[in-house]
Amino acid sequence: MTRYIIRRFLQAIPTLLGISLLGFTLIKVAPGDYVLMSTFDPSITAEARDEFRRQLGHDQPIPIQYVEWLTGVSLRGGNMVDNMAPMSKSCRYFGSLNFTFCDRGGGLLRWDLGYSLATKEPVWDMLRSRMPATFELGIVVLILSFLFGVPLGFLGALFRGSVTDQVVRLLSVAGQAVPVFWMGIMCIFIFSVLLGWLPVSGRMTISLDMKFSLVDRIRHLILPSFVLSLGPVAFLTKLVRTQVLEVIEQDFVRTARAKGLGSLALWTRHVQRNAMLPLATVLGPAIVGVINGALVVETIFAWPGMGRLTWFSALQRDYPMIMGAVMFFSPLTILSYLISDILYAVVDPRIRLR
Amino acid sequence: MTSTTADQPLPVAASSALSTKPPKTFLTVTLERIRADAMTVGPLLFILLIGLLALLANPLGDLLVGVDPNRTNLDAALQPPLLPSMARRLVGLDQGVADSLLEVSGGVTHWLGTDSLGRDQLVRLLHGARVSMLVAFCAAGIAFALGTTIGMLAGFLGGRVDDLILWLINTFSSLPTLFVLILLTAIYKPNAILLTLFLGFFGWIGPARFTRGQVLQIKALDYATAARALGASRLRIMWYHILPNTIPLIIILIMVDIGSLVLAESVLSFLGFGVQAPQATWGSMLAKSQDFYFLLDPTTGNRVAWHLIFPPGILIFLTVLALYLLGDGLRDAIDPQLRIDR
Numbered sequence: 001m002t003r004y005i006i007r008r009f010l011q012a013i014p015t016l017l018g019i020s021l022l023g024f025t026l027i028k029v030a031p032g033d034y035v036l037m038s039t040f041d042p043s044i045t046a047e048a049r050d051e052f053r054r055q056l057g058h059d060q061p062i063p064i065q066y067v068e069w070l071t072g073v074s075l076r077g078g079n080m081v082d083n084m085a086p087m088s089k090s091c092r093y094f095g096s097l098n099f100t101f102c103d104r105g106g107g108l109l110r111w112d113l114g115y116s117l118a119t120k121e122p123v124w125d126m127l128r129s130r131m132p133a134t135f136e137l138g139i140v141v142l143i144l145s146f147l148f149g150v151p152l153g154f155l156g157a158l159f160r161g162s163v164t165d166q167v168v169r170l171l172s173v174a175g176q177a178v179p180v181f182w183m184g185i186m187c188i189f190i191f192s193v194l195l196g197w198l199p200v201s202g203r204m205t206i207s208l209d210m211k212f213s214l215v216d217r218i219r220h221l222i223l224p225s226f227v228l229s230l231g232p233v234a235f236l237t238k239l240v241r242t243q244v245l246e247v248i249e250q251d252f253v254r255t256a257r258a259k260g261l262g263s264l265a266l267w268t269r270h271v272q273r274n275a276m277l278p279l280a281t282v283l284g285p286a287i288v289g290v291i292n293g294a295l296v297v298e299t300i301f302a303w304p305g306m307g308r309l310t311w312f313s314a315l316q317r318d319y320p321m322i323m324g325a326v327m328f329f330s331p332l333t334i335l336s337y338l339i340s341d342i343l344y345a346v347v348d349p350r351i352r353l354r
Numbered sequence: 355m356t357s358t359t360a361d362q363p364l365p366v367a368a369s370s371a372l373s374t375k376p377p378k379t380f381l382t383v384t385l386e387r388i389r390a391d392a393m394t395v396g397p398l399l400f401i402l403l404i405g406l407l408a409l410l411a412n413p414l415g416d417l418l419v420g421v422d423p424n425r426t427n428l429d430a431a432l433q434p435p436l437l438p439s440m441a442r443r444l445v446g447l448d449q450g451v452a453d454s455l456l457e458v459s460g461g462v463t464h465w466l467g468t469d470s471l472g473r474d475q476l477v478r479l480l481h482g483a484r485v486s487m488l489v490a491f492c493a494a495g496i497a498f499a500l501g502t503t504i505g506m507l508a509g510f511l512g513g514r515v516d517d518l519i520l521w522l523i524n525t526f527s528s529l530p531t532l533f534v535l536i537l538l539t540a541i542y543k544p545n546a547i548l549l550t551l552f553l554g555f556f557g558w559i560g561p562a563r564f565t566r567g568q569v570l571q572i573k574a575l576d577y578a579t580a581a582r583a584l585g586a587s588r589l590r591i592m593w594y595h596i597l598p599n600t601i602p603l604i605i606i607l608i609m610v611d612i613g614s615l616v617l618a619e620s621v622l623s624f625l626g627f628g629v630q631a632p633q634a635t636w637g638s639m640l641a642k643s644q645d646f647y648f649l650l651d652p653t654t655g656n657r658v659a660w661h662l663i664f665p666p667g668i669l670i671f672l673t674v675l676a677l678y679l680l681g682d683g684l685r686d687a688i689d690p691q692l693r694i695d696r
Binding site: 011018019022077150167173177179186296310323 | 359528530637647
């Protein structure tokens with residue numbers, strides 16, 4: 001098990017490198033010159049801009065730029081210590097090999113995601129300040145999904161072919177087909193605007209003293225979490241129903257029934273346990289689905305999370321900011337797949353992770 | 355069935371019936387099963403209808419309304435649908451409403467009302483169908499052409515090629531797709547063609563992974579081994595033995611995928627990163643509707659948002675639903691063993 005986890009972590013390294021390569025390429029091909037955009041002052045001369053470019057390393061070949069972006073370390077031929085001084089204090093010239101080594105700090109490997117073009121703040125600080133809102137929404141949605149998806153799936157399988165089953169099946173297909181944003185707009189229009197039951201948007205009521213009120217928070221959370229959990233609920237319902245139907249046709253269920261086991265014991269001890277196993281594998285995809293869906297739902301409900309931040313940055317073409325979100329969510333995706341694979345092996349000892 | 359002995363010739367009627375009846379092929383059997391299943395025929399007809407409406411968007415718009423999808427008329431902005439008031443006039447109720455609506459719009463029949471710039475909703479919905487269908491079907495085509503080719507290569511060649519392709523698949527599937535698509539579309543404000551390419555390029559992973567698995571499975575079967583023993587080349591085995599066996603399952607995947615692509619296109623348009631204005635798309639029409647939650651019609655006092663929120667959303671929902679149901683139905687028809695509902 002430990003060896004498996006270590007190997008999976010090692011396997012994630014080339015994947016993450018691939019993602020960073022993709023991200024770097026995207027930033028490089030983005031229109032608009034970074035130097036020109038950040039030195040808009042007309043009194044800055046072309047020579048000064050060139051100098052700035054040299055210091056940033058934008059005059060270097062693309063592969064070297066990639067390494068600098070990734071590690072924050074600059075390598076230059078010849079003695080460039082004076083030249084690089086404004087960018088880095090820790091430059092050393094290796095005379096025997098005739099190159100200059102500068103540790104400029106930062107770099108993606110040290111989790112420096114760069115600065116936002118719009119606010120000039122560090123990208124990571126901006127993301128971090130929005131994290132609680134997104135995690136709050138995401139965790140509530142995941143809990144709701146399993147809380148409703150699993151029983152609904154059981155209900156469908158238990159009364160297979162009945163009206164209940166038909167309704168469950170229809171709901172599970174419809175839930176996956178309904179566009180999240182339309183559902184959000186409809187819910188706001190009906191429950192907030194027409195009926196006035198729930199707040200239209202935001203995470204809490206803005207007031208002078210900004211006192212924390214749990215009721216107020218929950219009232220704000222109801223609509224976004226309902227809308228965002230529709231898709232996962234539908235997906236889980238379908239999966240659980242299929243699983244249960246598969247399990248009840250197994251020999252051991254027939255044996256249990258033949259030896260006269262009551263139906264409650266049969267369902268709880270034999271069917272339910274086995275049908276629940278694959279749920280562990282869908283935890284990863286569910287998290288990924290919630291991350292993607294959060295972007296849309298946060299936008300509609302003005303939820304102050306990372307998804308809305310990304311959307312807003314994209315409208316302003318704030319590339320470092322969007323790139324930071326991509327670089328943050330990619331490892332999270334890998335991690336959630338890994339956790340769900342490990343969980344599967346934990347709940348089902350028959351699975352051998354190799 | 356009556357028993358026949360060897361020396362007794364077959365009855366003439368039976369033998370002629372046998373000879374005139376065309377042999378049951380895979381295709382005819384599948385078509386028969388589809389025809390018997392209302393939950394597949396219905397969605398199929400609906401998709402064909404949407405496709406037809408999309409194709410005939412221009413003549414239909416001219417016939418029913420007679421204005422361009424991008425023609426604005428601020429006098430007739432946010433008009434409620436004409437259809438209900440026309441219906442009431444026909445049965446002799448409320449002469450005035452329909453007439454006053456027509457007077458404001460200058461005689462143009464806005465059957466489904468107008469948006470905030472006075473553009474006709476019905477015509478824009480028709481043109482939106484065009485974008486949705488075109489982008490989704492073409493992107494699915496690209497994704498599957500790429501995906502099956504890559505998947506076949508990986509599964510069949512194995513070794514280094516397989517390792518490389520698996521690495522690519524892993525990398526792509528670890529990306530938060532929506533975020534990357536937004537990054538891409540923020541860099542290049544896309545038109546329909548570029549958007550199709552983006553969506554197609556990010557859609558190849560599913561088909562590739564699936565085809566690879568199928569190829570690995572089929573490659574180990576006896577007939578593939580037999581073909582190799584008979585001296586068939588790799589290309590021949592791939593083309594004649596493996597591809598035909600994967601195609602039915604791939605068709606199912608395509609249907610479900612087109613549904614997801616319709617959703618993806620509408621999400622991007624909704625967020626403002628899809629096909630750019632003024633081109634009408636279902637998603638961007640919905641995005642506009644958010645501004646009018648609270649607006650009341652000054653004369654009637656009704657909310658104006660109804661006809662902005664519901665028609666585009668219902669169209670997206672039904673189209674995606676139909677494609678998903680079609681996928682389910684085709685799966686049952688092509689391979690009843692895979693049936694889930696039982």
